[in-house]
Amino acid sequence: MKPGTRLKSAACDTEVMVIRTAGGTIECGGAPMAEVKPAEAAALSPDHSNGSLMGKRYVDADNTYELLCVKPGKGSLSVDGVALVTKDAKPLPASD
Amino acid sequence: MNIALLLEMAAEAAPDRIALVCDGKRWTYGDLLAAARGAFEIIQESGVDYVALLDESSEASMIALFGAALAGVPYCPLNYRLADEDLTALLERIAPALVIGDEERVERLAGDQGHTVYAREMFTLKAQESWPEGEDREYDPGGGVAVQLFTSGTTAAPKAAILRHSNLLGYILGTVEFASADEDDAALVVVPPYHIAGISALLSSTYAGRRIVMLPSFEPEAWLKLAEGEKVTNAFVVPTMMARIIDKLGSDAKANLASLRSIAYGGGKMPREIIEKALALMPETGFTNSYGLTETSSTIALLGPDEHRDALASEDPKVRARLTSLGIPLPTVEIEIRDEDGKVLGPNEPGEIYVRGEQVSGEYKERSALDAEGWFPTRDAGYMDEDGYLFLSGRADDVIVRGGENMSPGEIEDVVLTHPAVGDACAVAIPSIEWGEAVGMAIVPREGHERPAEDDIKELVRSRLRSSRVPEKIVYVDELPYNEMGKLLRRKVKDILAD
Numbered sequence: 001m002k003p004g005t006r007l008k009s010a011a012c013d014t015e016v017m018v019i020r021t022a023g024g025t026i027e028c029g030g031a032p033m034a035e036v037k038p039a040e041a042a043a044l045s046p047d048h049s050n051g052s053l054m055g056k057r058y059v060d061a062d063n064t065y066e067l068l069c070v071k072p073g074k075g076s077l078s079v080d081g082v083a084l085v086t087k088d089a090k091p092l093p094a095s096d
Numbered sequence: 097m098n099i100a101l102l103l104e105m106a107a108e109a110a111p112d113r114i115a116l117v118c119d120g121k122r123w124t125y126g127d128l129l130a131a132a133r134g135a136f137e138i139i140q141e142s143g144v145d146y147v148a149l150l151d152e153s154s155e156a157s158m159i160a161l162f163g164a165a166l167a168g169v170p171y172c173p174l175n176y177r178l179a180d181e182d183l184t185a186l187l188e189r190i191a192p193a194l195v196i197g198d199e200e201r202v203e204r205l206a207g208d209q210g211h212t213v214y215a216r217e218m219f220t221l222k223a224q225e226s227w228p229e230g231e232d233r234e235y236d237p238g239g240g241v242a243v244q245l246f247t248s249g250t251t252a253a254p255k256a257a258i259l260r261h262s263n264l265l266g267y268i269l270g271t272v273e274f275a276s277a278d279e280d281d282a283a284l285v286v287v288p289p290y291h292i293a294g295i296s297a298l299l300s301s302t303y304a305g306r307r308i309v310m311l312p313s314f315e316p317e318a319w320l321k322l323a324e325g326e327k328v329t330n331a332f333v334v335p336t337m338m339a340r341i342i343d344k345l346g347s348d349a350k351a352n353l354a355s356l357r358s359i360a361y362g363g364g365k366m367p368r369e370i371i372e373k374a375l376a377l378m379p380e381t382g383f384t385n386s387y388g389l390t391e392t393s394s395t396i397a398l399l400g401p402d403e404h405r406d407a408l409a410s411e412d413p414k415v416r417a418r419l420t421s422l423g424i425p426l427p428t429v430e431i432e433i434r435d436e437d438g439k440v441l442g443p444n445e446p447g448e449i450y451v452r453g454e455q456v457s458g459e460y461k462e463r464s465a466l467d468a469e470g471w472f473p474t475r476d477a478g479y480m481d482e483d484g485y486l487f488l489s490g491r492a493d494d495v496i497v498r499g500g501e502n503m504s505p506g507e508i509e510d511v512v513l514t515h516p517a518v519g520d521a522c523a524v525a526i527p528s529i530e531w532g533e534a535v536g537m538a539i540v541p542r543e544g545h546e547r548p549a550e551d552d553i554k555e556l557v558r559s560r561l562r563s564s565r566v567p568e569k570i571v572y573v574d575e576l577p578y579n580e581m582g583k584l585l586r587r588k589v590k591d592i593l594a595d
Binding site: 002003004005017019054055056057068070071090091092093094095096 | 097098101104105108109237238239261262269271273274275283293296297300304306330332358360362382384386394395398400401426427
């Protein structure tokens, strides 16, 4: 999968843009994400339902995966079942 | 990754928020996205290789930037101040292009180059009408070049620097928090559209959700009026603009700048005197020095508001000197100082500034300047102090090599500028039979002062620096040649000294 690929959640409205990825399965709401939304929505897993926030970047502990949330939803993001966490941009003074 | 994503997200989150104010007209994020999608249709249909702008900043520059991105065609704003001959050559390098702006001039200079030309109003109008809402469109995934900028060519023919979507997005996503601006925040953009700061200002304000207030051409009174009238909170200026704003504020202007929280500056060396005056005249405003290059998608190091005030208030000469530093590198880039053999230097050792990071393209149309490990040699000469503050001494190409000794013009100029009768000064290399090169100096006497004697200048340099740095030749001029961005044209000073 190339950086820049857009993935949609099968369980909620979440959409992400892939910034960095490896071989694992990217999921939202507990279900694998894909470029096309499935005809039938997947059930939202209660373990992965903390929601995604627009404009936040989500990473794994090793920084091998990075996703940018471009549309928020009820599901939370994970890779192979392990929850991703938000990466906070260091606040910088506006320079341009 | 496509930079159009920034506008798509802003429009998704707040479609009715004001994104842009230009010539009294207001545009929402929704309006701009619809127009950019319309511009995509126009660009697709024309089958061009580039989208060029030959015009001052306006809504058209934003619509063209994002429309070109959606179409996967590089956006190439051109310097409308160029002489006919130079502009013709640049237009030829991007043919066939969709050119927005000065129709008459493109027709006259490049009528036979196959361009499609639109006057600004026509382009804007057609872009607004062309989005077939509801129809599916395959927009470009953004794997290629987003922006091509011709460098100003102060030393040689302009180079075509290219910035990929990944470089610009790397910069924005790494430094700007999405939708972080308050509804009342507004950024005054006055840098010309063909300058990297003019591009990055549009991208970062869009992603932050900060209203852009455009001033198409700089004039201090108009700047102050707009800053007050639109309750501007952020602004970016080049040093010459800052000097003229300060002049105006110090004399007759009665502008209420209470809302102006932050002024960032960059694009050239800020004289210490000017920044000190600015800090005194605007005690409530935070100043940020941002250092960057076209090839690095804008800012790579910055000196923040607190560091400005701390430096000004400090008794420690080392901390005080930081007022004229470039600050510290962004957390998202790496910076190294290297010598001519590529060896990495330690603190306070002068050499060339190298930078690496996602936002660093270091790429020209013809070749990439990156080394095997991805480092970009900036050709800027400088050093870093033991706390990581970066100092610029000038362009590496401007270094004067006298008898094998490397001398930075900036170091000599800084000393000469302390003379009360010197208003401005420029040191360049002049040919010397004995030494290969020697120091030549052009001096602008300060208004209201007697022209400083040559011997006084020489003695001043001898007493503060080494005798090798004493100017061999001094000429007096009424003014030094700067380009419109405040860049000193040393090449022209060399010509003056050669006469």
